[in-house]
Amino acid sequence: MAILKTREQIELMRESALVVSRALGEVAKLIKVGVTPLELDKVAEAYIRSQGAIPGFLGYGGFPNTLCISVNEQVVHGIPTDKPLKEGDIISVDCGAILNGYYGDHAFTFAIGKVSDEVRQLLKVTEESLYLGIEQIRAGNRIGDVGYAVQQHAEKYGYGVVRELVGHGLGKELHEDPELPNYGRRGQGKKMQDGLVLAIEPMINLGTEKVAQLDDGWTIVTQDDLPSAHFEHDVAIIGGKPEILSTFKYVYEALGIEDPFAERQSFYSIINS
Numbered sequence: 001m002a003i004l005k006t007r008e009q010i011e012l013m014r015e016s017a018l019v020v021s022r023a024l025g026e027v028a029k030l031i032k033v034g035v036t037p038l039e040l041d042k043v044a045e046a047y048i049r050s051q052g053a054i055p056g057f058l059g060y061g062g063f064p065n066t067l068c069i070s071v072n073e074q075v076v077h078g079i080p081t082d083k084p085l086k087e088g089d090i091i092s093v094d095c096g097a098i099l100n101g102y103y104g105d106h107a108f109t110f111a112i113g114k115v116s117d118e119v120r121q122l123l124k125v126t127e128e129s130l131y132l133g134i135e136q137i138r139a140g141n142r143i144g145d146v147g148y149a150v151q152q153h154a155e156k157y158g159y160g161v162v163r164e165l166v167g168h169g170l171g172k173e174l175h176e177d178p179e180l181p182n183y184g185r186r187g188q189g190k191k192m193q194d195g196l197v198l199a200i201e202p203m204i205n206l207g208t209e210k211v212a213q214l215d216d217g218w219t220i221v222t223q224d225d226l227p228s229a230h231f232e233h234d235v236a237i238i239g240g241k242p243e244i245l246s247t248f249k250y251v252y253e254a255l256g257i258e259d260p261f262a263e264r265q266s267f268y269s270i271i272n273s
């Protein structure tokens with residue numbers, strides 16, 4: 001059963017989400033060739049603690065770090081290493097924090113230096129698919145409507161949509177009901193309603209949708225070793241409509257790039273592209 005949140009609880013969750021958003025902004029300031037995932041992890045942990053929050057992933061199921069950092073063919077749940085990042089890499093940085101007892105859980109995939117055109121397009125389409133999914137997070141719509149929107153967009157480009165890992169309800173637990181797949185059929189699955197808070201997180205592969213887990217017990221990789229992208233927002237349904245609680249504003253500011261989806265932050269407006 002999904003645990004619906006009151007407006008007051010959603011405001012607390014917005015604070016949790018924004019701690020994560022700002023932590024990602026701190027990470028973004030350091031993104032460059034030669035930086036190591038472990039350096040990024042330390043910065044995120046220090047920032048989260050400076051806000052009186054607790055790293056949400058550290059120790060979760062035994063996970064050893066604050067950030068999940070997944071490089072290139074790694075999809076999600078990568079463990080930060082001391083291996084310097086190189087030109088052309090992409091890294092999914094997934095961050096969780098607990099504030100006032102509520103989780104924020106939010107991710108961005110960064111390009112390190114200049115990446116190939118095909119990888120740049122993968123990042124763009126994955127972020128687009130995130131917002132197309134969010135547009136469907138509405139009272140009266142069904143879970144399948146969200147996955148359908150994400151899947152249709154990604155598959156138009158021939159990309160693989162990961163099946164084994166999904167988005168989820170969010171609240172006092174990191175993973176609450178319902179599961180939110182990035183694939184689905186329109187009109188299928190549970191009906192959504194006001195007070196639902198979801199972490200929506202498309203994981204889109206350049207090649208096959210098939211994934212495997214490394215022997216470390218965490219890292220998920222693509223079976224064909226082609227790169228994978230991952231973007232995640234925390235979204236509440238308020239007044240029947242999606243409201244994005246997290247933001248990539250701090251990330252884009254730090255990167256010195258205009259957020260291509262800036263107008264879809266805050267109260268969300270319908271995409272018709």
Ligand code: MG
Binds near residue numbers: 094105106107201
């Ligand atoms: Mg996450």
Ligand code: MG
Binds near residue numbers: 106167168199
């Ligand atoms: Mg998540």
